[in-house]
Every structure is written in structure tokens, then in C-alpha cells.
Amino acid sequence: MNNIDSIDKIKEALVFSCINGSPQSFIPFLLSKNVKTDYPNKTLFYISLKSTIECAKESTVGQLSLKIEQPSWQKDTEVKYFKFYDNYHKYSRLSIKVKEYNKEIFFDIMPF
Numbered sequence: 075m076n077n078i079d080s081i082d083k084i085k086e087a088l089v090f091s092c093i094n095g096s097p098q099s100f101i102p103f104l105l106s107k108n109v110k111t112d113y114p115n116k117t118l119f120y121i122s123l124k125s126t127i128e129c130a131k132e133s134t135v136g137q138l139s140l141k142i143e144q145p146s147w148q149k150d151t152e153v154k155y156f157k158f159y160d161n162y163h164k165y166s167r168l169s170i171k172v173k174e175y176n177k178e179i180f181f182d183i184m185p186f
Contacts, residue, residue, distance in 0.1 A: 079106045081179050085156075085172070088181070092158050092168055093138045095131040097124040110180045122183050126168060135162035155184065 078084075084103045091100035097120065103109065104116055104123075113119035130138070138158040145155065153173045157166035169184035 078102050079108050081108065081174055081177065084109060084179055088170065088172075089140055089156065091123075092127055092130070092156075092170070093140065095127055097127045108178045110178055112180075112182050119181065119183075126183050130158065130167040133163075134160045134167050136160050138167060141166075 084106060087100050087103040091097050100123070101120065104120055109116070111119040113122065138160055141157050141159060143155045143157055144151070144153070148155075150173070152175055153171060156170045156172055158168040159166050171180075171182040171184055173180040
């Protein structure tokens with residue numbers, strides 16, 4: 075498995091791109107065969123990710139930080155939510171659903 079296909083490296087790249095407002099840095103990792111999404115293709119996922127990161131960047135006060143959450147209502151214990159908060163707002167600026175299974179990682183962007 076090469077470095078771009080490593081699940082841990084893929085997650086690190088996602089976090090880096092969200093916190094630093096640089097979705098383009100995630101492209102090589104998104105193209106990994108180990109990344110899956112509900113979007114019809116990875117290009118559409120990237121367009122949505124880029125738009126969401128740009129909107130979060132505009133509404134963020136200060137630096138974003140990551141909190142990995144697993145809500146009690148989520149029945150699938152393998153699903154976690156990567157939520158990015160700033161120091162000002164009560165609610166996350168960006169939220170991504172993440173599920174790891176069979177050496178693959180699944181992403182979905184949450185609307186809020």
C-alpha cells in the first residue's frame with residue numbers, strides 16, 4: 075500500500091485541507107482507490123468539498139480545530155463525524171461523515 079492509500083494519511087490530508095482552507099491539497103488522496111463516497115463520482119465530491127471549505131473559511135472566526143464525534147443517535151458504530159469548530163461559533167463550521175471499513179474510507183459532507 076502506498077502512502078496515498080493509507081487510511082491514516084488520507085484522514086490527515088482531509089483534516090489538513092479543511093483546517094488550512096486548501097481543498098486542492100486533498101486531491102491526490104481523494105483519488106486513492108481506498109476512498110469511497112455517495113457522490114456519483116469523486117469530481118462531484120471534490121466540487122462539494124471545495125465549496126463547503128470555502129464557505130466555512132468565510133464564516134470562521136480565527137482558526138478551525140477538529141473534534142471527532144460519534145452522536146448517540148448514530149447506530150453504526152463505525153461512523154464518526156469530523157467536525158471543525160472555530161473559537162467563536164457554537165456550531166461546527168464544517169462537518170464530514172467518515173466511515174472506515176475493509177481497508178477503505180467513506181466520506182460524505184454534511185449540510186450543516
